[in-house]
Amino acid sequence: MIHQYQLNGYNIVLDVNSGSVHCVDDLAYDIIALYQTTEKQQIINKMLVKYAAVPEINKAEIIEVLDDLAGLKKTEKLFTPDIYQSKAFDFKNRSTMIKALCLHVAHTCNLNCQYCFASQGKYHGERACMSFEVGKQALDFLVANSGEMTNLEVDFFGGEPLMNWNVVKQIVGYGRKIQKEHQKNFRFTLTTNGMLIDDEVIEFANNEMHNVVLSLDGRKKVHDHFRKTFDGSGSYDLVVPKFQKFVKMRGDKNYYVRGTFTHNNTDFTNDILHMADLGFNELSMEPVVCAPDDPYALQEEDLPQLYGQYELLAQEMIKRNKSGKGFTFYHYMIDLEAGPCIYKRISGCGSGTEYLAVTPWGELYPCHQFVGDPKYSMGDVWQGVTNTELQTQFKLCNAYARADCQGCWARLYCSGGCAANAFHATGSIKGTYEYGCKLFLKRIECAIMVKVAEATLDSTATE
Template identity: 55%
Template sequence: MIHQFINNGIAIVMDVNSGSVHVADPAFYRAVQVTEPLVGELERPEPLPEAAKEAVRKELGGEFPAEEIEEVIETMQALIDGEELFTKDSYQTFVRDFKARKTVVKALCLHIAHDCNLACRYCFAEEGEYHGRRALMSFEVGKKALDFLVANSGARRNLEVDFFGGEPTMNWKVVKQLVEYGRSLEKTHDKKFRFTLTTNGVLLNDEITAFCNKEMSNVVLSLDGRKEVNDRMRPTRGGQGSYDIIVPKFQRFAAERDKEHKDYYIRGTFTHNNLEFSEDVLHFADLGFKKMSMEPVVADPAEPYAIREEDLPIILEQYDKLAAEYVKRRREGKGFVFFHFQIDLKQGPCVAKRLSGCGSGTEYLAVTPWGDFYPCHQFVGKEEFLLGNVDTGIQRSDICDEFKLCNVYAKPKCKDCEVRFYCSGGCAANSQNFHHNLTDAYEIGCAMQKKRIECAIMIKAAEMLDAAAAEEAKAI
């Protein structure tokens, strides 16, 4: 399967099944277009059929010199021999026994606080309540959750725990206690905890900052962008804007993280009300932040701020605009990291990860303040997905088995998608929310993901071309 596109003036040819990505000149780009319908996928390296060669000569003859056309045919044959072009899908055999495979739990999302000091209008957690009651997790419940993680992690050494909410700093004492307890388990059980925190920043202070720099591998800072955008959707409980409260705190916090070489992300949410979200990402960069993401809102289609299908042309254009500016600023020495433009073309995730997705419901679980297990934070409060409790363990293994089948071959809309091995099948929660089953796909989200991946590949290609030009300049 081949996917071809041109982004920011760079022509790309992707061999989907092998993961090979080729920066193409016009002749090669056209030759692949002509050849794919004639050869499809090849079982193993084999000679390019004569009929395909003749078709390339005929179709390109009026556009390119004969010598260049023959060079292109030789290049295609070399890539076929190297299994980098027109390759057969060899992954499907890996999914036959996915439901029977043994999984271990490697990550927990601890809902340390079902309460919040903001009143974000789009909050899927209902201002921290998650369709239930306000509550703070006790140390005893959190301790049992960490014990569960260690006991169910098998031979896996590296474990992840995200302190989530609501707003986790509203239960800061217990956060610190659980980190201390987790560290006490590391030597006795040969485990290593990677703690992370997601915060709206209202309560950030010097003590929290110092603790995060010591113990948190990553911190996600919630901010939606420009002041008017942020304050429209992220007011305080009293109705005032939160931008002026949190931006100075985030700037100090990020500066400390940069100095300590620690990870953080400024994470925004865009809605129907601010489709020009590239301006908000660039606003983050202009504020001095180095690492950021911007996510589409998850909302009932009836909500006035929900993203609609008719919004897609503007959204896709915004990703292209952001990618071009991303390349430009990097060349000017003012680069930043945008989460969705990070992609590894040399190795990427392992085959199992490519096929099975995020691991929700199997390798990754959410834990409520009272100790209930759910497949992930977006399922919390939906009783049909209640898996068990820290006191009883997992009691609904049948639900976990269904999540094991959330792979790219179980989803009809993913089977022939050109980015399935980068996307890994999309979000199960979105599938459930919009189609009431786990193996469908949220089409609006799919369109955005495809565009983001194309932009990410273009950026890698631009970096490669810039490096080659620099080396050539040195040689002159």
């Protein structure tokens, strides 16, 4: 399977099953579109007609392109067959290791954001904070179930994890204590709204956290519309200076400034550029997750503008990168040479299998987006995964498990997408969240275009 598209002046051809990316001229682009379905002589005739006004395109030129394509096909860089389907089910079904936990250390929050999928941090339940004993047991559970895996990931999530900061520090301390004896390497991450950031938090996090995710929606008006304190005032002025200090002190360690866009700011590129102008250069902006009838839910009619925004963002990033003021956007961070292997690409996101969420009470869920739904309770950190039937369902949820993905060129980029989004949109973890797919396809096209632009060093395409 191939996917070919034109964007920002580039003709791009993706060979889905080999992962190859080709940048071609108009003649090659047209021939590739016909190559698998049309006889060679017919292709030649069609091209001679189409390019009759272009003197340098003659029969010999067309044959040369056809020969090049035959060579690419022979070396499995074009029209490569799919040989991975059986591996998708075998690989994931064999895996029983757990390597990542999302620790819900605080089911409470000091902001009252209307769009919060976690219902202001409570996940539709009671307010609660995780005790150190539960966190300690969660790390023990992780180590005991991680097999030979070395790198273990623990995200401090909420609600707002800084509302239970002392326990976070205790859990980190415990992790550092046990990691040597078990030959593990804990990678801790922290997702925070910033309200409680102070010098002590900055110092500890910059020493111990592999990554920090800082929530900011962009422009002050946009951010303050949803991200309000309980007295109704916006939080932008409170958190931005803290984030700037945090990032400045962080040096070269990883962070993301992460926002959410909604129907209210379908011009979200302006919010990303605002973040960049504030001095942040590792950025992420996510489409809101909410019920379709929420007033701020993204609508079908928003799609053309959203597509345009993703294209505009890609073009702006190329420009800024050239001028030395570049920034990264999470969804455009594709490393074509050092990206994931085929097993990662076919085995799905890992929810319910290698990745679990832990509630303040120690209950296990497939991921943070299932927390609070009793049907998806999987066990607890003391007894481990007891709902093995549910675990099996998630094990068999991969890029090949969804009927809608069979003909999709992007399945090895998304691996079937988010199980929680699929469940919320269709009632099944093997469904597909079509709206999310549409945005994902556009993001991947843009991400690869940025890489092609970098690789070809074409200075004219974005002018």
